[in-house]
Amino acid sequence: MSTTLHWLTLAAYLLGTVVYLGFVIWQRRGLHAMGRAVLWAGLGLHTLALAAAWIETGALPALNLRQSLDLFSWALMAATLVVNLRLEIMVLGALSAPLCALLLMAAAVLPLPAAPPSDLLKSTWIIIHVLSLLAGYGLLALTCLGGGLYLVQDGLIRKKRLGAVFKRLPSLTRLDSLGQQALVAGFCLLTVGLITGAVYAQITLGSYWRWHPKEVWSLVTWLCYAALLHTRLVQGWRGRRGAWLGVAAFAALMFTFVGVGLLYSGYHSFEALPTLTGPLP
Amino acid sequence: MNLVLIGLNHKTASVELRECLAPPPGTLEELHQQALALAGVREVLLLSTCNRVEVLAVADQAQAALEGLGDWLARGKPMARASFLVALYRHQDQEAVRHLFRVASSLDSLVVGEPQILGQIKEAYRVAAGAGATRTVLNKLLHKTFQVAKRVRSETRIGGAAVSVSYAAVELAKKIFDDLKGRKALLVGAGEMAELAAEHLLTQGVGEIMVANRTLERAVELTGRLGGGAAYSLEGLERALAQVDIVISSTGASQPVITWEMARRCLKARRGRPLFFIDIAVPRDVEPKVGELDGCFVYDMDDLTQVVEHNRAGRAGEAQAAEAIVAEEVVKFSAWLRSLAVIPTIAELTGKAEELRQAELGRTMKDLGPLDPAQAEALERLTKALVKKLLHDPIRFIREQGHKSDEAQRTHLALARRVFKLSQDDQDDQE
Numbered sequence: 162m163s164t165t166l167h168w169l170t171l172a173a174y175l176l177g178t179v180v181y182l183g184f185v186i187w188q189r190r191g192l193h194a195m196g197r198a199v200l201w202a203g204l205g206l207h208t209l210a211l212a213a214a215w216i217e218t219g220a221l222p223a224l225n226l227r228q229s230l231d232l233f234s235w236a237l238m239a240a241t242l243v244v245n246l247r248l249e250i251m252v253l254g255a256l257s258a259p260l261c262a263l264l265l266m267a268a269a270v271l272p273l274p275a276a277p278p279s280d281l282l283k284s285t286w287i288i289i290h291v292l293s294l295l296a297g298y299g300l301l302a303l304t305c306l307g308g309g310l311y312l313v314q315d316g317l318i319r320k321k322r323l324g325a326v327f328k329r330l331p332s333l334t335r336l337d338s339l340g341q342q343a344l345v346a347g348f349c350l351l352t353v354g355l356i357t358g359a360v361y362a363q364i365t366l367g368s369y370w371r372w373h374p375k376e377v378w379s380l381v382t383w384l385c386y387a388a389l390l391h392t393r394l395v396q397g398w399r400g401r402r403g404a405w406l407g408v409a410a411f412a413a414l415m416f417t418f419v420g421v422g423l424l425y426s427g428y429h430s431f432e433a434l435p436t437l438t439g440p441l442p
Numbered sequence: 443m444n445l446v447l448i449g450l451n452h453k454t455a456s457v458e459l460r461e462c463l464a465p466p467p468g469t470l471e472e473l474h475q476q477a478l479a480l481a482g483v484r485e486v487l488l489l490s491t492c493n494r495v496e497v498l499a500v501a502d503q504a505q506a507a508l509e510g511l512g513d514w515l516a517r518g519k520p521m522a523r524a525s526f527l528v529a530l531y532r533h534q535d536q537e538a539v540r541h542l543f544r545v546a547s548s549l550d551s552l553v554v555g556e557p558q559i560l561g562q563i564k565e566a567y568r569v570a571a572g573a574g575a576t577r578t579v580l581n582k583l584l585h586k587t588f589q590v591a592k593r594v595r596s597e598t599r600i601g602g603a604a605v606s607v608s609y610a611a612v613e614l615a616k617k618i619f620d621d622l623k624g625r626k627a628l629l630v631g632a633g634e635m636a637e638l639a640a641e642h643l644l645t646q647g648v649g650e651i652m653v654a655n656r657t658l659e660r661a662v663e664l665t666g667r668l669g670g671g672a673a674y675s676l677e678g679l680e681r682a683l684a685q686v687d688i689v690i691s692s693t694g695a696s697q698p699v700i701t702w703e704m705a706r707r708c709l710k711a712r713r714g715r716p717l718f719f720i721d722i723a724v725p726r727d728v729e730p731k732v733g734e735l736d737g738c739f740v741y742d743m744d745d746l747t748q749v750v751e752h753n754r755a756g757r758a759g760e761a762q763a764a765e766a767i768v769a770e771e772v773v774k775f776s777a778w779l780r781s782l783a784v785i786p787t788i789a790e791l792t793g794k795a796e797e798l799r800q801a802e803l804g805r806t807m808k809d810l811g812p813l814d815p816a817q818a819e820a821l822e823r824l825t826k827a828l829v830k831k832l833l834h835d836p837i838r839f840i841r842e843q844g845h846k847s848d849e850a851q852r853t854h855l856a857l858a859r860r861v862f863k864l865s866q867d868d869q870d871d872q873e
Contacts, residue, residue, distance in 0.1 A: 314617070318614070318617065318618065318739055319733065319739065321741070321745050321748065321749070323614075323749055327617065330617075331620070332616060332617045332618060332619060332620035333617065333618050333619075333620075333716060334618065334619050334620040334716070335620045396713075396714075397710075397712070397713030397714035397715075398714060399713075399714035399715070399737065400714055400716065400736045400737040401736045401737075402736055403714075
């Protein structure tokens with residue numbers, strides 16, 4: 162069931178990509194409306210697919226890299242569509258749709274979780290921990306995308322190259338507020354995710370903090386975003402500087418999300434997760 | 443009767459000359475009266491923008507009217523008469539119509555396709571009509587002109603892109619600030635061009651226009667005209683900069699007024715909110731280095747012209763399509779205009795016939811003595827029918843002349859007038 166839905170979701174995202182590319186080329190509002198509808202439908206299918214997987218295994222489908230990428234793709238699409246309700250940054254769909262499709266394809270080639278999930282991973286704490294972190298990742302990915310677009314548009318205006326790209330990209334102010342709003346919301350979710358994780362570790366594993374590489378990198382990433390938020394809100398580091406920092410911080414985030422899980426072994430690595438039993442020595 | 447147009451524009455005359463000729467505001471009504479008072483001028487319309495000064499008139503005699511209007515334009519102006527006469531262009535009838543259609547469709551503008559000219563012509567027409575200076579011909583011509591301009595705009599994409607310089611500036615500002623509603627703008631220096639740009643910004647929803655000027659009095663005067671924002675002297679410039687989003691500078695200063703240090707300090711106070719400088723002064727008012735600062739965007743006159751040029755390339759093909767529309771409409775209107783030339787002759791002929799009929803009828807009635815109403819009615823009908831039938835063919839002949847060439851029309855009309863002895867005040871015959 163969940164596999165069929167998975168492929169249907171991928172088809173919807175790919176169709177959305179095509180429609181949005183058409184919108185970017187021909188600039189017809191009708192195409193944008195169509196693309197948005199297709200992506201909302203895709204997000205609905207995606208949600209159903211995840212729910213089905215959840216019911217099948219009894220645990221939130223974030224047990225290994227395959228499922229995490231799937232969930233991240235969902236979070237990114239949800240963040241894009243929700244943010245677009247307010248800010249109407251139409252080209253965003255043209256970036257998010259192919260990215261989400263790519264994430265889904267990457268997930269499809271990765272192996273399924275090797276073992277059935279332990280009961281430790283079925284707690285509400287874990288659900289909040291994982292969902293808030295991944296929603297945060299989705300939003301912070303938008304900060305990064307918005308920052309990238311900002312840098313392109315800023316460069317075009319500065320170099321006075323006011324061609325086709327300039328016309329299609331939204332205004333600097335709008336891109337900047339996309340970055341800022343996604344940053345604030347994403348940072349809050351990141352914080353919630355880290356706190357719930359630590360609390361649950363105390364409950365099940367006996368300590369809040371174990372200096373595991375995943376935990377250390379999470380803290381580093383969180384500090385990066387805290388600094389980013391501080392400089393933006395207090396010191397007014399917006400514009401190019403803010404956009405660059407948003408991109409750089411997202412690189413750290415991606416390393417924490419994917420890199421650490423693959424490079425370091427331990428209880429929080431992708432291989433060890435499904436069989437996690439506690440309390441640890 | 444002829445339609446004539448005399449004037450000069452950015453292609454034929456320098457700025458100084460155009461400035462010299464531009465009527466001071468508030469005198470337009472009186473100027474229309476003056477022009478109407480010239481010999482042979484029946485209707486008149488004055489069009490004055492920063493790129494052109496033109497007089498459109500309906501006159502009894504084209505050549506005389508053109509000379510009269512030329513003299514009138516030059517009267518009392520401190521300029522070299524020779525250079526003035528060279529700069530003038532003069533058009534008659536069909537060519538005058540074509541010129542007006544082209545101007546209104548923005549084909550004759552400095553920046554082809556800019557949308558402001560049509561509004562300026564509408565305003566000129568409003569003033570002329572208000573002064574009672576337009577009648578049948580100009581009313582019809584101007585309404586047709588508005589239609590043609592509208593047609594050009596809707597059937598070609600000539601005005602689709604960012605066009606005039608201030609228009610380009612607004613488009614850019616929108617790509618920086620998104621929505622201009624509630625943004626604040628600052629004019630540094632109180633030039634006319636800056637004022638125009640500021641007006642354009644106001645129509646785009648900019649909330650407040652402030653002015654910083656060397657003399658505070660002038661700044662206060664200008665803010666009064668632009669919605670009453672704050673006024674500063676140049677010493678207060680930095681304070682003003684911290685509050686606004688768009689800066690239009692146009693001072694005559696020989697050194698940059700806005701320096702890199704000033705902009706940097708200002709950005710700090712603004713907590714990184716972007717600042718867009720439109721520098722239309724030559725030499726420039728904003729140090730070029732300011733454009734390297736994060737959140738500062740500087741466009742000078744050359745950059746803006748380039749933006750406009752960029753759009754112009756794509757508009758060349760559209761301009762040809764627009765010219766075709768204009769040509770088509772000129773032919774249509776000229777037909778009407780020419781048919782107009784025969785109307786006085788027809789009116790005179792029927793008028794004369796009616797006069798004769800009335801006179802003869804009166805005399806006969808007197809001779810016949812009292813008649814009963816049915817008989818009087820029958821006589822009336824008889825005479826009317828006679829006149830109508832007799833004149834039917836001559837009038838048709840005269841009407842047909844409306845569609846002939848100028849030369850044929852003139853000789854045939856003159857002939858008709860002689861046959862019916864209508865020529866008392868016809869100048870063609872007096873010569």
